[in-house]
Amino acid sequence: MMRTLQADVLVIGGGATGAGVLLDLSLRGLRAILVEQSDLATGTSGRYHGLLHSGGRYVVRDAASAQECIEENVIVRHMVPHAIENTSGLFVAMPGDDPAYVEPWIKGCHAVGIPVEKIPVAEALREHPALNPALREAYRVPDASCDSFDLLHALVEGAEAHGGQALTYHRVSAIEVAGGQVKGALLEDRRRGESVRVHAPVIVNAAGPWADEVGRMAGVHIPLRLSKGIMVAMNVRWVNTILNRLDAPGDGDILVPVGTVCVIGTTSVTVPRPTDLDISPDEVTQMLDAGEVLIPGFRRARALRAWAGIRPLFDAPAISHDPGVHDEHHQVQDEEGRWITRTFSVLNHEKDGARGLFSIVGGKLTTFRLMAEKTVDQVCAHLGVSAPCTTASVELPAPEAGPYGGGRRHRGYHALPNRLAALEDAPTHTGLICECEIVTRPELEAAIEAGGAGVSLDDLRRDLRLGMGPCQGGFCAYRAAGILQEVQKLPAEDAIRALSRFVEERFRGNRPLLWGHQLRQALLDESIFRRQLGLTPPAEAASSSQEQPQETSRG
Ligand SMILES: Cc1cc2nc3c(=O)[nH]c(=O)nc-3n(C[C@H](O)[C@H](O)[C@H](O)COP(=O)(O)OP(=O)(O)OC[C@H]3O[C@@H](n4cnc5c(N)ncnc54)[C@H](O)[C@@H]3O)c2cc1C
Known part of the structure; x- marks a missing residue:
């Protein structure tokens, strides 16, 4: 018999928006x-690029977006302090x-309230000696x-503490609508x-770039512009x-320090x-050239x-007078979509014949909380619920145990020095599995236990940062x-399959970068694997694979 679940609201999409x-x-x-x-x-x-925006990027052409960013920047820092590194930011004028x-x-x-302080050039260069001395x-x-992985885990764990439920590896294949009313989903x-049926009178479509695909399951078309951006992590x-x-705003004009690396990005191409x-390789070259302008020798x-x-x-132009749409200030666009507004819209699909279906589209990771608030306001109005939004005043603890805590033990922002200090404080030295990101055997075992049957090495990577450092899994993947x-008592073939998948996925992110030192590292990895x-050589595995990359590659 098919498993059935009952909910007031079904949320589709486990990104920042859906989790919010x-x-x-x-x-x-x-x-x-x-x-x-x-x-x-x-x-x-x-x-994504990893930036909790101050809004400075948008002030000239998209003031509404800039205002949302600065307001949410303040709130999100308080909401998930362990997911934020307070790097602050510089806007630098280069030749x-x-x-x-x-x-x-x-x-x-000034108009949207972003605190901005002019720094003498000499001081900026003293604080950041790698900066281009031609700085104006x-x-x-x-x-x-x-860190979006930590952010999402905290959001979901916070929801679970209040009765929410998250089902990963569950794909919506159909939305059930009868008499113009949403009934649930398959x-x-x-x-x-297995198949599972969820009965729910309200569905929130938070499927990001898949929002139109999901909308079409209920006969609704959502006009999206899919804009691809690339990023390159330097060691x-x-x-x-x-x-x-x-x-x-242009290509390759932001550099974000993340953990031990720096990430240069990004681009905007409609796909x-x-x-x-x-x-x-051309896109990568473009990023490296852009990095060179900021940091000579990049x-x-x-x-x-x-x-x-x-x-x-x-x-969707000209939607702002539609009463079914909460439209956060639409804006004009250019050829490549860069000037479509980065604000967001909540769409109520009652007028499209799907009462109870709401889509949340556009926006930024920085504004996920506000996007969630506006969506849930509409859902509550629809259901006749008067409870106000409280997410602006909650502080979510860092997950320490359970499915999302896995083997994590950091309380503050994830940083290598914190992990090193914890390692030195450990009463017994229990074996390093990933030397680059300092992941120990007990942490890994706890995360495997928490992940349950079917947990992949890539899931463990997202939980622990396993394989995300300079060797990109070359030395830790087989361990x-x-x-x-051992922990899951798997047959050897299953463990080898898990390893091959992980190595293939890591290799996908290396393929456009095979020259110089990185080529040497890839050859070393190849001879190990x-x-x-x-194992099948990663290059052949990656090029023969017909499957599109589904797993996230960040870091
Ligand atoms: C290159 C780039 C750089 C960026 N940099 C920044 C930045 O620095 N700062 C910032 O604030 N924003 C940034 N953004 C924007 C930000 O990343 C996005 O706006 C945000 O992550 C979107 O989150 P989401 O939850 O809406 O979508 P997603 O994270 O894509 O989540 C949607 C989820 O829905 C799931 N899904 C789809 N179909 C189904 C289905 N049928 N059943 C079940 N699940 C389904 C998908 O698997 C996916 O996980 C960047 C975006 C890009 C592309």
């Missing part, structure tokens, strides 16, 4: 279930940047770096190979603050499908990994596969 909606619904006392087709943060939220941009930019910051001007803003439990943390070029994540560092994400930009086999362990 789940938390908000749960805090308002509604029975909510979130379903995600893969693991949490495997869509755009795990493939070639338009000097006429500076004045409207400063005015724009520098302004400090309250940008920060945000799910495919991808790990057990040097060149600066301890976020660098933004002080010019109109037809949410799975169009391929990266060409190219001398090793490019560790490249990945792409898809922005789900809402592409982790051995421990997975092929010659020592007899």
Whole structure:
């Protein structure tokens, strides 16, 4: 018999938006279930640039978006302190940047309330010696770096503490609508190979770049512009603050320090499908050239990994007078979608013949909480529930145990020095599995136990940062596969399959970067995996694989 579940609201999508909606619904006392087709943060939220925006990027052309960013920046820092590194940010004017941009930019910051402080060039260069000495001007803003994996785990765990439920590896295959009213959805439990029915009078479509695909299951079309952006992680943390070029937004104009690396990005190219994540060597070259403008010698560092994400930009002009739409200030667009507004819209699909279906589209990771609030306000109005939103005043603890805590033990922001200190304090030395990110055997075992049957090495990577450092899994992957086999008592073939999948996925992010030091590292990895362990060479596995990359690549 088919498993059935009952909820007041079904949320589709385990990105930042869906997880924010789940938390908000749960805090308002509604029975909510979130379903995600893969693991949490495997869509755009795990493939983003890592910047908790101050809003400075948007002040000149998209003031509404800038205002949302600065307001949410303050709230999110308080809500999930352990997911935020307070790097602050600099807007830097380099030779070639338009000097006429500076004045409207400063005015724009003042207009929306972004605190901005001019820093003497000499001071900026003293604080950040790697910065290009040709720097003309520098302004400090309250940008920060945000770990989306930690953020999402905290949101879901916070929701679960209030009765919410999250089902990963559950894909919505159909939405049931009868007489113009949503009745629920059919799910495919991808790990057990079973079908599940969820009865729910309200569905929130938070499927990001897949929102139109999900909408079509209920006969609704959502006009999205899918905008691909790429990022490249370098093995040097060149600066301890976020660098933004002080010019109109363009390609490769932001550098974000994340853990021990720096991430340069990004681009904006319209693509037809949410799975169009391929990266060409030219795109990588473009990022390295852009990095060189900020940091002379940028190219001398090793490019560790490249990945792409898809922005789900809402592409519906002239909607603001439609009463069914909460439209956060629509804006005009250019050829490549860069100037479609980065604000968001909540769509009520009652007028489309699907009463009870709401879609939340557009926005940014920085504004996920506000997006959730506006969505849940509409859901509550629809259900006649008067509970107010409280997410702006909650502080979510760092997960320490359970499915999302896994083997984590950090309380503050995840940083290598904290892990090192914890290791030194450990009463007994219990074996390092991933030396780059300092993941120990007990942590890994706890995360495997918590992940349950079917947990993949890639899931463990997202939980623990396993394999995300300079060797990209070259030395820890086979150890982790051995421990997975031991803990879950897997047949050897299953452990080898798990290892092959992980190595393939890691290799996808290396493929566009095979030159210099990175090529040497890849050859070393190849000889470990092929010659020592007899696995399919990653290059052949990756090029023969027909499957589109589903797993997140960030870091
Ligand atoms: C290159 C790039 C850089 C960016 N940088 C920044 C930045 O620095 N700062 C910032 O604030 N924002 C940034 N953004 C924007 C931000 O990342 C996105 O706006 C945000 O992550 C979108 O989150 P989401 O939850 O709406 O979508 P997603 O994270 O994509 O989540 C949607 C989820 O729905 C799931 N799903 C789809 N179909 C189904 C189905 N049928 N059944 C079940 N589940 C399903 C998917 O698997 C996916 O996990 C960036 C975006 C890109 C592309």
